Amino acid sequence: NWSAAYPWNWFGSSTEVTEQGVGKITASTALDQDAIQEAIGSDYRLRSGMKTEYGNIVRYFEALKDDKVAM
Secondary structure (H helix, E strand, C coil), X not given: CHHHHCHHHCCCCCCCEECCEECCEECCCCCCHHHHXXXXXXXXXXXXXXXXXXXXXXXXXXXXXXXXXXX
């Protein structure tokens, strides 16, 4: 399901999505695991990984709630 990959589906219904960002994550949030973890709060555990996208290696983050990817 591709819609699960959209950032507004990562954190469930309790996190607000606005033009400014998702929850406390905004364009000025450093793409750093500690900064993102602080922005999403303690309800979620953050994990990161690497994948290839259009021939480039990129880093990605997933928010987990109860050890399942939050949707």
